[in-house]
Amino acid sequence: MHKLLFSLLSIVSLFFHGGEARQLEVPLPNACHFSQINSLGPAHAIKFEAGQMEVWDHTSPELRCAGVTVARITLQANSIFLPSFFSSPALAYVVQGEGVMGTIASGCPETYEEIGGGDSGRRFEDMHQKLENFRRGDVFALVAGVSQWWYNRGNSDVVIVIVLDVTNRENQLDQVPRMFQIAGSRTQEEEQPLTWPTGNNAFSGFDPNIIAEAFKIDIETAKELQNQKDNRGNIVRAKGPLHFVISPPRQRQQDHGNVNGIEETYCTARIHENIDDPERSDFFSTRAGRISTLNSHNLPVLRSVRLNAVRGVLYSGGMVLPQWTANANTVLYATGGQARIQVVDDNGQSVFNEQVTQGQLLVVPQGFAVVKTAGETGFEWISFRTNDNAYMNTLSGETSYLRAVPLDVIKAAYVVTEEDANRIKFSQQETMLAMTQASSS
Amino acid sequence: MHKLLFSLLSIVSLFFHGGEARQLEVPLPNACHFSQINSLGPAHAIKFEAGQMEVWDHTSPELRCAGVTVARITLQANSIFLPSFFSSPALAYVVQGEGVMGTIASGCPETYEEIGGGDSGRRFEDMHQKLENFRRGDVFALVAGVSQWWYNRGNSDVVIVIVLDVTNRENQLDQVPRMFQIAGSRTQEEEQPLTWPTGNNAFSGFDPNIIAEAFKIDIETAKELQNQKDNRGNIVRAKGPLHFVISPPRQRQQDHGNVNGIEETYCTARIHENIDDPERSDFFSTRAGRISTLNSHNLPVLRSVRLNAVRGVLYSGGMVLPQWTANANTVLYATGGQARIQVVDDNGQSVFNEQVTQGQLLVVPQGFAVVKTAGETGFEWISFRTNDNAYMNTLSGETSYLRAVPLDVIKAAYVVTEEDANRIKFSQQETMLAMTQASSS
Amino acid sequence: MHKLLFSLLSIVSLFFHGGEARQLEVPLPNACHFSQINSLGPAHAIKFEAGQMEVWDHTSPELRCAGVTVARITLQANSIFLPSFFSSPALAYVVQGEGVMGTIASGCPETYEEIGGGDSGRRFEDMHQKLENFRRGDVFALVAGVSQWWYNRGNSDVVIVIVLDVTNRENQLDQVPRMFQIAGSRTQEEEQPLTWPTGNNAFSGFDPNIIAEAFKIDIETAKELQNQKDNRGNIVRAKGPLHFVISPPRQRQQDHGNVNGIEETYCTARIHENIDDPERSDFFSTRAGRISTLNSHNLPVLRSVRLNAVRGVLYSGGMVLPQWTANANTVLYATGGQARIQVVDDNGQSVFNEQVTQGQLLVVPQGFAVVKTAGETGFEWISFRTNDNAYMNTLSGETSYLRAVPLDVIKAAYVVTEEDANRIKFSQQETMLAMTQASSS
Incomplete structure (x- = not known):
């Protein structure tokens, strides 16, 4: 039946907005009548500099019935899946490989780290939020709206399968899967996929002057944040191998937790298990x-x-x-x-x-x-x-x-x-x- | 307005798929504008060997607005409503009659029972999950996906009204009511109802060899589980009167509760009250x-x-x-x-x-x-x-x-x-x- | 896309039910694709005797995506926004002015109050539920189905902005905003708004005899409750200034809380904060x-x-x-x-x-x-x-x-x-x- 409504609306769509680029998103609830269920492979692959992201067709009857969307990301050795988040809660399973994963939540405590070398050769302290080693067999819980990045520190590909629960109450947008990039850029592929992820990063939509003000940096650096001239996509090669110190976080000095609405326990909660x-x-x-x-x-x-x-x-x-x-x-x-x-x-x-x-x-x-x-x-x-x-x-x-x-x-x-x-x-x-x-x- | 959209889509439906057997299920949310509300009687009755199941029209504006579906089952004396479950949570009210009700949840403890007689005349122990007496005035809570069976042990009809909350979060399929039979069969009615329940039991969809393997039984017995030659439907006459021992459940030996995801308290929870x-x-x-x-x-x-x-x-x-x-x-x-x-x-x-x-x-x-x-x-x-x-x-x-x-x-x-x-x-x-x-x- | 579907259905609507007064309510889920977001002003103002209610267009793409509806009410000095409730939970923010607000929940304890004067000049006791002073900067939580009334006791207008979460689980009707008036009346505006609020009060729909029975009053007084000859709308001038005693509620004598299903804590809960x-x-x-x-x-x-x-x-x-x-x-x-x-x-x-x-x-x-x-x-x-x-x-x-x-x-x-x-x-x-x-x- 949803196929039928789909056909109808597709036709109507062509009639009214024949040239529209955006995919028609018909707001069907889970329609779970099947004469046959099909096993599904990914429908589309987006190539990045150092890996790819394959997405399943979220409009397939099977995924519509289940109310979920699926993606598979492949990171080559020494590459980073850049920070991004989903509007839906998700689970990620590490099918193969190992590396370091960082999750980012404003208000959570930070870890200090001594860094030596770098471009300048001088030593100084960096600070960042808790990092976690990942390996084959890990399941990670991804909270709606909270960013992650993944680094492949091994010698072979890392493969991660992610299932997004788009019908979950925590996703308050429509049931279209959405990946919000906060670094990274659009790739130069000729044919843009009709669906996700197609985006530039969040900074690219702001006025560079505003970014410069917000970061207290100059305009040129602000433009770097926009990745305008970048076509590497969301998985990039690192000047690596990178070494991260996985240490327990320090006590946070200021308690922004309650104010900010994040679950008090989230910052210290385990978010994965093998x-x-x-x-x-x-x-x-x-x-x-x-x-x-x-x-x-x-x-x-x-x-x-x-x-x-x-x-x-x-x-x-x-x-x-x-x-x-x-x-x-x-x-x-x-x-x-x-x-x-x-x-x-x-x-x-x-x-x-x-x-x-x-x-x-x-x-x-x-x-x-x-x-x-x-x-x-x-x-x-x-x-x-x-x-x-x-x-x-x-x-x-x-x-x-x-x-x-x-x-x-x-x-x-x-x-x-x-x-x-x-x-x-x-x-x-x-x-x-x-x-x-x-x-x- | 929903009537309008209904009309529209019905017309379109006829145009595109005029001969389709499945009823058109338009995914309307609760549409609660009424110039008039109508009181409703059942729209369809399905006759079984020893009783019937009447279902209300779940596409009626009133039930769509409320987001529920209603059924009324009538069991003749000494008959069994065979085990089945719904994908939606529900409440059942015993309008008249009395009997025994069994609820089935994997991992809950079992009760041992000494049985004498039977076909073979020998005595042995049976075991099964907790049974409960029911009588007029009882309300039973039916959890999504958990099976029940009902036995009429009285001399007159048992009548039970069941309201399914199809828009409840625990129903993760669409808003079409569904009854999953795990025993029982399709009846031989000429005209199959457009809606539920129309089904054969779950075993009938599996390869008999697989059933034989799963149960460690021979193929012939496996075929019996499929009720292929059976047209009694979901309410059948028992070789009765049957006597069940209603005794407190024994301590379960193995704790599958948490593993299995069932609420720890469900097995011992009261599920009905008069x-x-x-x-x-x-x-x-x-x-x-x-x-x-x-x-x-x-x-x-x-x-x-x-x-x-x-x-x-x-x-x-x-x-x-x-x-x-x-x-x-x-x-x-x-x-x-x-x-x-x-x-x-x-x-x-x-x-x-x-x-x-x-x-x-x-x-x-x-x-x-x-x-x-x-x-x-x-x-x-x-x-x-x-x-x-x-x-x-x-x-x-x-x-x-x-x-x-x-x-x-x-x-x-x-x-x-x-x-x-x-x-x-x-x-x-x-x-x-x-x-x-x-x-x- | 939703605009498209809207256009389509509008056309169909005109075709099938060209003269229909009720607005077409297409049950779209949150559709959150935007080429551009617009800031929004109110779409319609309903004038009452002593104030007005402005409502935003709940069918605008922006409000549909957010799943909310917005209204702004303005009360002139010494006027009352008469008791009414929404089927959706809501937050109200007092933009300007000050006054007294009463919330009404059956089963919550009452406050006794000595009253002198009045039409008759005699002194007697009144009783009512807890009242709260409100002033600029207050946020009030409005629970679904629970009534409020607001009295402007100041010299200037009171302005209150209310956001209704129509997609909240507690709203079990469709996503059309609804205000249920239990006092007040329809105004005499020539052009009735297509959307809410357009109503007469709940009493006006009942047979006056039934009201007389229910209140143990005579038919004439029963008809007064229906506000049939009244066209002041939902904000009326008081014979004021009115003085309310804001005192702590007495212990309730009978505990209807649990029976009635209201959260035990609701009656004593704070519902606002500045x-x-x-x-x-x-x-x-x-x-x-x-x-x-x-x-x-x-x-x-x-x-x-x-x-x-x-x-x-x-x-x-x-x-x-x-x-x-x-x-x-x-x-x-x-x-x-x-x-x-x-x-x-x-x-x-x-x-x-x-x-x-x-x-x-x-x-x-x-x-x-x-x-x-x-x-x-x-x-x-x-x-x-x-x-x-x-x-x-x-x-x-x-x-x-x-x-x-x-x-x-x-x-x-x-x-x-x-x-x-x-x-x-x-x-x-x-x-x-x-x-x-x-x-x-």
Whole structure:
């Protein structure tokens, strides 16, 4: 239906404003009727000096239903993803690589750092806000309107997948994804993408005189802040390797926290956790695989972000028992291997039954039942869910729906004998992960 | 206006996709302009083997404004409403009958039960999650994505009215009502309803081999779970009478609660309360009637469900003084008798002034003033309100608006003498319920 | 785009319902793409007996993006803005004048008051809910569905600006602003405004007999409550001057609080605070000006209202350093003087760069960067923000973004030398307010 309305409005759009550059943004709510769900790859790549940003099509039915938008950024060695922020809360997952990440919130305490050398050779103190090392497996909570920058200090690419919850209450703009750059510039690509990110940095929109006044610098330096002659985009090569001192922040002298409205606890709050470590798994099977959950119980900042994440690993022949998420949409990103995934909608119709391989994205709407079976090389994935305490119900196994129902109900429901009802109810003794028979035999 | 857009899009729909089976779902927000509000009966009935499910038209202006959807299920004696869930939080009210209700949440503790007899005659232990007796007057809170089943153990029909809050944040799909069946099947009705519920169960969408693997059962039994050859629908006759042991749950051995994201307190939380008992009334008049409120103060789980309920009884000649609900829409369902109800909108226009009789539904939007006067046989109703602590303001009587305003303001506002202002302010000394003069004389 | 859809639907509207009186209300979500933002004056003024109510066009792109609606009410000396409420939470700012304000919530305790004189000359007791003195600089939190009345007891006009958060969850109607009058009447204006407020009072929609029953008064007095022959509108002259005793409320005898769903703390909660007092400033500069913030830390009732406010004063030559609000839209109302304001969007494009003068309104969407420079006579304003703890990030100065970023990142980002990077980072030592160089020299 939304496709229909889309077609209609596209036609109307052409008629009234045929030459308009801006993409038509039809304000549809989550429309979650599917005859088929498609797994999705990125729709567009924006090349920067030292990396790229790939964005998924946020107007696809699947992402519209889930109310989210997805991007993947790739930083080459010794490059910086320049400071920028989103109007939506988001989760970022480090798919590969390692580096340093800085988050910027006015009013949070600063760290002093002794610096030697530089262009001038003299020694002096720098100061900046807390930095954090990042590595593969880290999930970062990105608060709406708070900037980050990322530096790749390793020798190989850093790859980060970011899911923005555009329908979150904290995004008070429309449901179009927006990246606000405060450094960086527009690239020189011939064909500008219809969607985000296309921008120049915030300074470029101000009068240089105003910038000079605001910073107490001369006009020429003010113009540098605008990156007007710059076409490197938002990922640039550093004169590196850069070394940052990751030290605990000093006590802040002035308490701007309450005044400024930032959550008192934000400045000192943990904003990331690594969920790749097998020892932190919530479900673990030596043969089948493991599942690790990050929610507001173990990362409290997620309470305000209203998102959570699940990291999963399946070995060859392993399966995740059929289940549904009660109170959230799920965006699954395959980080390795492949799996056959089946998804069933509210009418009992199969809406997805395909292989999902590394780099692909699959949306599983709230309530839709899903089962995953690993391929020969196993399967690894990260799932982002649109609730800070998303709640899973399993259809089979130890804590499943069928365990919860009396035998007499099962017999009446499925027209089976007591023996069959017993088998249905108790044969599968695993909780969440199991081996397929085929692979066991 | 929404009717207009509806017309427009219907026409366009026919033009572009004339033959489409799915109903056009226009993503309108709550459109609450009415020249007239209509009381509503169910729009469609789906017959099942041992009962039926009637659904109201969720595209009606009234239900769209309130952002809710309503269904009424009728279970014949000794029948089961099979396990299913909604993507929206809901309240269910037991209009008549009694039975046993089971709610299913993965990770909640189970109850052991000794069972004798059955098909095989042997004795063994069953285990399942907590069951609760239900009876007329019970309100149940239904959490999004959590399944229920209901068994009628009495000799007469059980009737349950369910109000789904489709615009609640916990429903992350679109605003189309959806029932997810995990048992049961599609019925063989010639004409499938355009709307819900039309589905097969979740298992029917999976490959039988996958089900066999997931349950460790053979393919034939897996196919039974799909109810493929079944056309009994979602209410089936039991080989009964069934007897369930309602016992307190055992301590759960493994704590999946936090991992799974379910509220720690949910498993042990009360999810229902009976509000028919005259002794729990909040407002009571021996002659006029009584009113009983259920909100998150007396049923804390309503805090997450964000709904509340009011049960009312008026005797002949009784009236509920004019009032408005400050922060919620109200969906009134008449359970008995009849009343003349008047509703006034934000422009001081009468938008409803009619008799409401048993089985009818009336939407009163937030802020709209309403007054109820019982007919000769009295009036009984249940009101569902879209806020866990909906707040009522009365226009006359003891705690009313006019009591709160100084006499000088009343004199200026209504151009009355001090004597009249005094009478307006103090004559009515009842708080919420009063007798009409006509009936008193 | 929304303009486009608007045009389309307007045309369709004319075609299908050409003569319809009701304005077309297209349910657009916040559409925040702007080639240009306009400052806004009121679109329509409704004259009452002793004052007027001016309303901004809630369908303007700017107010739609912010999800708010704005009104300005002017009360002549010795007049009353009669009791009425909104379905949306709101903040009211007293721009000028002083008086008494009464808020009305069923179930809150009452104050007794001895009254002498009046029409009859006899002495008796009145009772009413708590009254509060108001004066210039007060911000009042208006809870959805709770009525207020305002009395101008001074010699000059009272002017109050009200911002309604129509997209707030507490407004459960559509996004059309609605004022519910419970006294007052429609005015006799020839041309009724297409939008709010146009109404008669709630009583006028009821059958007079029902009102008589509900109040235990005679039909004639009941008709007075309907203000049928009244065309004074919602602001009327009092037989004044009126004197109200502002005394602490007595203990309430009956606890209707929980039953009624009103927050237990509401009745005793402070609902206003004066933010004009220079001593309560959060940022203060003897030369540049001052800024004072009201949020849920210092006025807890804002937590449920989900709005906050900032009062600002700039002296000639003062500027507010460039900044963005992380998690809220801002609605700025100029109360005095003038300033040049620049606003930059997510693409680094200037969308506003003009003088804003007394009485004008400017919307600054979430994340958009803004800088203000006072004109020769200085500038005073009040900003309403759509979050109870809106969080500001500054681009320059003591606690700014650039302070938070290591020098190496600044060098790479803006392609500057270490000396320039140092200057960019440390030259501006003010936090939020600074003097422009031009004015200093």
